[in-house]
Amino acid sequence: MALAKKGLRKIVVDDQIFYWKIRKIVSHNEKHDDEYGIPVQHESEGQLLLIYTGFCRSIDYGRELMNITPKLIQSKITEAIELGWNYSQPGKAVDLVKGN
Structure with missing residues (x-):
């Protein structure tokens, strides 16, 4: 899936x-305090990576604002590769959860 x-x-x-x-639009789940998985994909459109860092734009649940920066994304991609993410191969999406 691309x-x-x-x-x-x-x-x-x-x-x-x-x-x-x-996404620019906040999803229904995110409004209700569900964490947003930031999708990442290699240019070859291989296996999708979903990065979970605690990012959520819910204003009703007291979440602190979080900046998602390219540096954070880069470090999470590196971490996923070290954990065995096969980014250029097709396959089921992989979750990278904060603290893993």
């Missing part, structure tokens, strides 16, 4: 091109 092209952000990690995205 990421929709609109709104993608490009990042280079170890000479490999990846794309990531944060």
